[in-house]
Amino acid sequence: MSDAALPTTLDAWLARLEAAHPVGIDLGLERVAEVARRMGLLEGPIAERVITVAGTNGKGSTVALLEALARAHGLSTAAYTSPHLIRYNERLRLDGEEASDATLMAGFAAVERARLDGEPVSLTYFEVGTLGALWAIARRAPDLAILEVGLGGRLDAVNVIDPDVAIVTTVAQDHAAFLGTDLQQIGREKAGILRPGRPAVLGSRELPASVRQVAAELGAPVHAIGEDFDWDPALPDPGLPLDNAATALKAFELAGVERDADACRRALAEVRLPGRMQWLGQWCLDVGHNPHAASYLAGRLAARPCAGRTWALLAMLGDKDADGVIEALAPAVDAWVTATLAGERARSAADLAGRLVGQGASVAHQAASPTAAAAWLAERLAPEDRVLVCGSFFTVGEVLEWLALSAPARQTEADPSGSEEAR
Template sequence: MSNVALPTTLEAWLARLEAAHPVGIDLGLDRVAEVARRMGLLARPIAGRVITVAGTNGKGSTVAMLEALARAHGLTTATYTSPHLIRYNERLRLDGQEASDAILMAGFAAVEAARLDGEPVSLTYFEVGTLGALWAMAQRPADIALLEVGLGGRLDAVNIIDPDVAVVTTVAQDHAAFLGTDLEQIGREKAGILRPGRPAVLGSRELPASVRQVAAELGAPVFALGDDFRWDDSLPDPGLPLDNAATALKALELAGVALDPAACRRALTEVRLPGRMQWLGQWCLDVGHNPHAARYLAERLAAVPCAGRTWALLAMLGDKDADGVIAALAPAVDGWVTASLAGERARRADDLAERLAGQGAAVAHRGGSPREAAAWLAERLAPEDRVLVCGSFFTVGEVLEWLAQRTSAGQTDQDTGGSEEAR
């Protein structure tokens, strides 16, 4: 093992992980599976039951509802999601609580020891984070572990763990540089989390045929929304997609949980997920960053008329389909503000403004950052206006922090309890 001293803070660990691997995304399971074997993660179950969730959109919502439902039924839970909005600790939740710095650092240290135990193995930031989270889960196995796929499915690091139930929420174009633009191929990648003989829950009525084909090849029994389960008006509205709510209920049932109607209603009524149609006063924040998600956002906004103007504060990464997102949002938006993001993958505010102009939309302001754009817009909002903040986890995370600081400084909107749309 290396004699290099290990970091003593979570921030230092994260900085080290970001610099350790030559590329940020390196799809494949050989390296991460080798380190997992050295850590003993593949020798025993990490939880009583494991549910893995893949999909282009709706993964986070589905996992949040699965966690809430399981806890409402008295079950212990361990939940791994990505990315985070503000704090890395958000990625690992143990019994509904964010993991402490100490737990995360212990996981990173266990990964570091294993990857250097023999021929050194190079791991990405996400792979170390995933292995560290799995190690933390294995220290005290919960009744149910919930794993959200980061990208794709078949070659994603979480796929080293065999799920008892696999969920595919939606399939649409995103991450084209890694997954391509062929929906059938993308569907096959997402379906890579399915296992022989184990239930596959399909959470959309519009999945490509390849998902069912993979299930058939594996002999995985399929439970599809619209065919084998559905929702109706009796289902409580959690403020998240109802398709995802029904999917979560079915997945939990297939994991062996006897669903109690009262517990289900309570869980779905109380569940909260930051950054997904999250209303804070006049501000609605959603991490949607592809056309499929943008269409859902536009539909939700259009369903509740606004007495004033609907603004969009848009900031996106350079590898996302900005033109498609703009086209999907445009029918529900009256005014636009663009902002630049930082980093190698960032897209500039000017680029977004040019794309908006190409679709006949004017931009009121181009911000150097989401925070700056939000501050500019806040000074000009009428009381009856509303703002949709979207385009990236980075965008929403930065504006959430700004709103929190603004609230603590006493610069709150007139209605900090949430707008009528939220209720």
């Protein structure tokens, strides 16, 4: 295929990639590894240091913390994450800045040429995006590349690259259709990013035994929170889970960087991550979409009570454990608004409302979309009320866009409990 036949805009590329493979998720490394080999990505390291992050929850915050630490120490960085909230460009950050359309399209084009160079190889949307990002990272050869696993670990496209340090943040049930419900097996899948003789950082105090078993089988030195390292109370609270911050600090050290105390304090004080306990006025937005994440959210809300009511705007995908999420959040929520997400994977507002009523909750409104739900709520909030927006990246992304477009005056760095955090 000549370059003249390739898409000329990022939107056109993304539309093409979405339609190119028969299924959206197709776990396995054979196809990805073959194209990576053709692209030269397996010939040498893509960065001076590579840290890969897997886990059910906490991956995004750990990546953001690592990136902030590296930048505060003057290192050049690349961070690859997924999914995105509003713009696809969010998935690849180079030296702290979102990748340009041109950079992303050049990566997609490199993947397309390689996959057609010989026997054609079919790749999913995520696989093309991952290989394109790795190609862009390798061309810059930064001091530190931080790679977030998309799903599982062992068979995820990111795992085609050997990390110098591997992190497993948490292991809980999610993506049951692909990973099952056996926590030991899920742990083994996520531990698939570990490498022989290279440090394994375990960022949860409760991990299935299978994670350590994989490390032992590989001879990967284990560094576990609560045993080999922990959170230092003298450091600033980054507004993200403290265990994730401690994990990032340990992995950063194990990657061979001499830590500077002042730089670490700066990084932790300044790190920001959209969609993770992010306060915009009365609105708290978090992408949590499984019971483990919902329990964390409920605890955070309970720790900072407000004078008014706590509303929850909930919209979820159909393959998520909605009953578990509702049960975990219920103690911290006074009233609920449900919404329907777009797409065939979505769960309807009526379905969520029925599940809430079945658990004895009060449902004030059912909306056709997260933005419609947000608009309905905005007209009814008392000054002392607050809203938790959660259930999906799609939910948070839609409401973030709505807030930016229709309610800029609400985007202050304060919440009804008086905190000055906007994280």
